[in-house]
Amino acid sequence: MADPSQYEYPSPLENYEHFPPLPHEKMEDGKSYFNPQSGVLSRAYEQFIDPIDKGKKGGFDVHVYFYQENKTQSKFAHDLWRRIRHEFPELRIYGVWDKPIGPHPVGMFEVNVFTPAQFGAFIAWLVINRGPLSALVHPNTGDDERDHTQRAIWMGDRIPLDLSIFRQMREAREKLGKEHVKA
Known part of the structure; x- marks a missing residue:
């Protein structure tokens, strides 16, 4: 897991510092x-906030994981993938990988969502229908x-990812950048 202290975090109140104080009045539930x-x-209902991609890559990826050696999980994952393709044809749905790929150490399939409305509908649906499978939403x-x-964010058990691929990609980009500067 990446060290959270290596990142900077803008204040959650940025651009809200001068708003009037909020009341301390409670609603009927008393809580x-x-x-x-x-x-x-909020504009976040209509469009993903920066720096989330609003283009063809999609705002969020959802990786649904299963242990490919576990025949019950594997069948459930393939059935869930088919159901998602029927239920959410407007989303980008990739094929099922029955082996590790990239940073993903077990079988998985990926779904991309492009709008906050798709995110809300699909994630709520997946919470109820993912069965024994884990899902990474990023x-x-x-x-x-x-x-x-x-x-x-994770649904179900967290699956340890192979993060070394990101370091390798970063190093390759830096090397290409240095070679480009030399030329």
């Missing part, structure tokens, strides 16, 4: 706080290692 409505919904911001670690 939650009353939040005054402004009449304007944004696409261009920082692959951070996206797969510090910015990732």
